[in-house]
Amino acid sequence: MPQGSDADPWALSVVIARRMLEEQAAALAAMLSRLDRARALAPSGAESEWAGPARRLYDAALGELHRALSSAELSVDAALADTRRAIESLASHVG
Amino acid sequence: MSDDLVVGGGGSVAVATVTLFDQAQRLERLGRDLEACVRILGAMDAGAASRLMGTTGARTALERAERGIDDARALLGLAVVRSGHLAAGLQLSANVYGAGESALAAISERLAGDFAAGLGFLAARWGLVLAPGLLIAGSRAALASAVASTIAPEAARRGAETAERWIARHRSLLSDPRFVQFARVSIVSVDDLAAGAAGLPLPVVRLLGDDGLGPLGLDTTVGAVAAGASVFGALRETRVRTVPLSSAPSTRAHGFADRAARVPRGRAQVRIDRYSARGRPDRFEVYLGGTADFSPRSGKEPWDLTSNISALSGEPSGAYRAVVDALDQAGVGAQSPLVVTGYSQGGLVAAQLAASGHYDVRGLYTLGAPSGQVDVPRDVLWVAVEHTDDVVPALGGTWATADPVLVRREVFSDRPPPPELAVPAHAAAHYRATAELIDAANESRLRDARAEFSAVGRGAERVESTWYWASRVP
Numbered sequence: 001m002p003q004g005s006d007a008d009p010w011a012l013s014v015v016i017a018r019r020m021l022e023e024q025a026a027a028l029a030a031m032l033s034r035l036d037r038a039r040a041l042a043p044s045g046a047e048s049e050w051a052g053p054a055r056r057l058y059d060a061a062l063g064e065l066h067r068a069l070s071s072a073e074l075s076v077d078a079a080l081a082d083t084r085r086a087i088e089s090l091a092s093h094v095g
Numbered sequence: 096m097s098d099d100l101v102v103g104g105g106g107s108v109a110v111a112t113v114t115l116f117d118q119a120q121r122l123e124r125l126g127r128d129l130e131a132c133v134r135i136l137g138a139m140d141a142g143a144a145s146r147l148m149g150t151t152g153a154r155t156a157l158e159r160a161e162r163g164i165d166d167a168r169a170l171l172g173l174a175v176v177r178s179g180h181l182a183a184g185l186q187l188s189a190n191v192y193g194a195g196e197s198a199l200a201a202i203s204e205r206l207a208g209d210f211a212a213g214l215g216f217l218a219a220r221w222g223l224v225l226a227p228g229l230l231i232a233g234s235r236a237a238l239a240s241a242v243a244s245t246i247a248p249e250a251a252r253r254g255a256e257t258a259e260r261w262i263a264r265h266r267s268l269l270s271d272p273r274f275v276q277f278a279r280v281s282i283v284s285v286d287d288l289a290a291g292a293a294g295l296p297l298p299v300v301r302l303l304g305d306d307g308l309g310p311l312g313l314d315t316t317v318g319a320v321a322a323g324a325s326v327f328g329a330l331r332e333t334r335v336r337t338v339p340l341s342s343a344p345s346t347r348a349h350g351f352a353d354r355a356a357r358v359p360r361g362r363a364q365v366r367i368d369r370y371s372a373r374g375r376p377d378r379f380e381v382y383l384g385g386t387a388d389f390s391p392r393s394g395k396e397p398w399d400l401t402s403n404i405s406a407l408s409g410e411p412s413g414a415y416r417a418v419v420d421a422l423d424q425a426g427v428g429a430q431s432p433l434v435v436t437g438y439s440q441g442g443l444v445a446a447q448l449a450a451s452g453h454y455d456v457r458g459l460y461t462l463g464a465p466s467g468q469v470d471v472p473r474d475v476l477w478v479a480v481e482h483t484d485d486v487v488p489a490l491g492g493t494w495a496t497a498d499p500v501l502v503r504r505e506v507f508s509d510r511p512p513p514p515e516l517a518v519p520a521h522a523a524a525h526y527r528a529t530a531e532l533i534d535a536a537n538e539s540r541l542r543d544a545r546a547e548f549s550a551v552g553r554g555a556e557r558v559e560s561t562w563y564w565a566s567r568v569p
Contacts, residue, residue, distance in 0.1 A: 014149040021144050021153075024160070027135065031167075034132060041125040042178070043118040054188065058181070065177045072170035079141070079163025086144070086153035086160060 018090045021083055028080040035073050042066060098504075100532055103193055105500030105540045106473075110193035113536040115185055120537065122182035129175045136168040270512040270520055272483040272505060279467070279489035330401045331393050335413045337365075337420040337565040345560040347552040348380055350545060351478070354436045354460055355530035358523065359384040363562035364398050364441070365418055367425045370555035378432040378551050379425065381448075383418060383441030385463075385523065395566045398440055406443045407465065407491065415444050417565030425561060427454065434458040434551050438523055439487060442466055442479075446497075449475045458548040459499075462526040465491025473498050478544050480529055482506050485520035500540045504529050 044066075045059050103110035141161035145154055268274050340363050347370065348354050359366050359382060366382040388399035397413035405412035411419075427433060433454050437445030442464020449456040449471045459477040465488050471477055477499035481488040484505050494501075506512075506520040506529075513519050533541055552558070 010149050013147045017144040017147040017150045017153075020147075021157075024139060024141060024144075027139060028164075031132060031135060034128070035171075038125055038128040038132070041121045041128065043121055058184070061177065061181055061184075065174055065181065068170050068174040068177060072167045072174065075163045075167035075170060076136075079160045079167065082156045082160035082163060083141075086150075086156035089153035089156060090150060092152075 014090055018087055021087045021090070025080060025083045025087065028076055028083060031076050032073065032080065035069065035076065039066075039069050039073070042069060098532055100529070100536055100538075101503040102536075102538050102540060103196070103501050103503075104479075104494075104498050105544075106498060107540065108193040108197065109186065109189035110196055111185070111189035113532075113538050113541075115189065116539070117537045119182045119185040119189075120539070122178045122185070126175050126178040126182065129171050129178065133168055133171045133175065136164055136171070139164055266514055266517060267512055269486050269518055270484040270507060275483060275486050275489045278486050279493055282490055282492045330391055330404050332401060332405055332410070332413060333393055334568040335397045335417045335420070335565050336568050337417045337424065337563050339421075339424065340562045340564045342559055342561040345558045347549075347555055347558055348434075349549065350530075350534040351460065351480075351541075352527065352530040352534050354380070354382070354434075354548070355438070355462055355523075355527045357382045358436060358438045358441065358462070359562060360523070363564050364414070365421045365563040365565065367421060367427070367561050367563065369425065369559045369561070370552045371557045371559070372554050373556065375554065376431065377426065378555070379422075379427050380434045380436065380552065381418070381422065381427075381445075383414075383435070383437035383444050385439030385441050393567055393569075397565050397567050399567075403440055403443070403465075406440070406447060407468075412444070413567055414440060414565070415447055417563075418444055418448065420565070421563040422454070424563070429453060430455055432457050432551050434460070434548055436460040436462075437464060438462045438526060439464060439521065443469070443491065446471050446477075449477070457551050458544070460548070461499075462523075462530070463488050463521050465489070467491040467493055467497075468495045469497065470495065471497040471499070476500075476544055476547050478502065478533075478541070480504075480526060480533070482520040482525065482529070484508075484512065486518055487521045500544055502529070502533055502541070504532070 042065055043062060045062060100113040101110065102113055102116060109116075141157065141164050144150055145157040145161075150157065345368055348357060348368065357366060357368075357380075364384045364387070368380040368382075370378040370380070384398060386398050386400070386403060388394060388396040391400050393399060393401045393413075397417050399413070402412035402414040406415060431454070433456050435445040435448055435456055435458070437443070437460075439462070442461030443466045445459055445461055446464060446466035446469040448454055449459045450469050452472075456475050459471065459475055460480075461477070462480045463482065463485055464479065466479070467488070468491055473496075477497065479488075479499040480502045482505065483503050484507050506525045516522070519525075534545070
């Protein structure tokens with residue numbers, strides 16, 4: 001980080017933005033791991049003799065839950081990729 | 096063999112398999128984890144960087160990242176709601192199932208009682224009318240059988256073998272969960288049958304029964320049977336003598352399988368483990384074995400049919416008195432913290448110890464015990480394990496006042512029971528296997544019970560096991 005009062009405000013702003021985005025990327029990467037662990041908690045279906053309409057509804061609802069989790073993971077993954085692209089873009093501007 | 100356990104009771108109306116309880120807990124935890132994720136994503140200010148100077152070139156990527164975070168937050172919010180609904184749905188279904196099961200049991204018991212009273216009334220009257228005819232027919236059949244065995248012994252032997260084969264072929268009926276449930280309800284209706292046969296009107300039968308004032312019940316009927324049998328020299332109680340057989344250093348009991356494995360199987364019927372630590376009073380765990388002698392005549396063995404019948408009639412059986420004697424010898428006092436584990440008849444005796452109020456029972460663990468009618472106080476933590484295809488615990492009748500954490504499992508759900516055994520699901524080995532499944536189960540009531548049982552031996556510096564042998568003294 002540039003030190004002193006003669007620092008270029010534009011360059012300083014880019015450095016700060018880059019630092020903020022790096023923190024965001026780290027948080028999103030941690031979020032992906034966390035979601036991965038959380039997904040393991042979600043049951044995939046009851047391995048029991050339970051049968052009938054309630055069982056079918058339960059399995060369908062579990063399927064929807066898994067789809068929502070997958071979509072959320074994809075969104076976080078995409079947000080992480082975009083954040084990294086933004087960091088690269090800022091790096092190229094700073095030279 | 097089904098590995099899924101059904102858990103109910105213990106102060107909760109919920110009844111469901113361990114798998115479903117486990118899934119409900121996992122969904123609740125998932126919901127909490129996802130809520131935290133939503134909070135973290137909500138705290139991210141993805142637009143902040145784009146408001147700074149010099150970030151114009153990265154704006155498109157920044158806006159897309161911001162949208163991605165917003166989408167993830169919304170989707171995770173949805174997942175929080177869904178996981179909450181699913182967990183609540185599972186819990187609700189367990190509650191509804193449990194309440195339905197309780198209501199059905201109560202109705203079945205009432206109907207069976209009324210039916211038995213009616214049957215007893217009619218049987219007594221038909222008996223009076225038909226007795227002379229039945230007597231003549233019976234004596235003729237006996238005469239025919241005697242003649243046949245004299246003039247055609249081979250035919251008589253074949254007849255007996257056919258009868259034996261028929262019984263063996265239909266032995267699986269005893270292991271049918273529907274029959275077991277029928278037996279459980281019927282057994283508590285025996286008193287109604289007797290009252291009906293005595294000609295008492297139905298409202299009076301109800302008034303005198305278990306649900307009324309209560310002078311009639313399973314214990315009174317079984318007691319009357321025992322009194323009648325003792326006239327003919329059967330089911331006669333005797334004094335008992337208890338002696339220590341051996342002692343050895345041991346370790347603290349850990350979990351349900353370990354405790355089930357400690358139930359005596361050899362000559363000794365009682366095992367007492369003493370937990371000692373400096374500056375603290377001794378604590379104890381006692382383990383009680385199952386019936387060893389099924390003869391109706393009392394011999395030397397107190398763990399016999401006579402003790403079973405005495406215990407079911409609410410009297411202090413030979414086995415019970417032997418255990419009390421062993422506890423006295425071990426120095427177990429009214430203030431000594433105690434965990435009691437018993438299999439089959441040992442479980443019935445264990446429940447009676449807890450119900451006596453003479454001991455500080457911190458945990459009661461019964462396996463295949465006919466102890467449904469024992470009035471164990473509800474503040475005693477009781478884990479009762481029953482196989483739904485084992486008729487022995489059903490012989491203790493329905494659950495009267497106690498509310499144990501009831502763990503059920505059908506042993507032969509996916510294959511026929513072995514025909515060489517009368518009640519194969521009652522085998523101690525199957526109960527030990529079930530105990531291992533209980534240890535592995537992620538169910539809150541079972542987890543809490545495991546912790547409470549373990550608390551009795553916590554901090555023990557020395558554990559000593561003593562095995563006791565009891566015998567009847569004629």
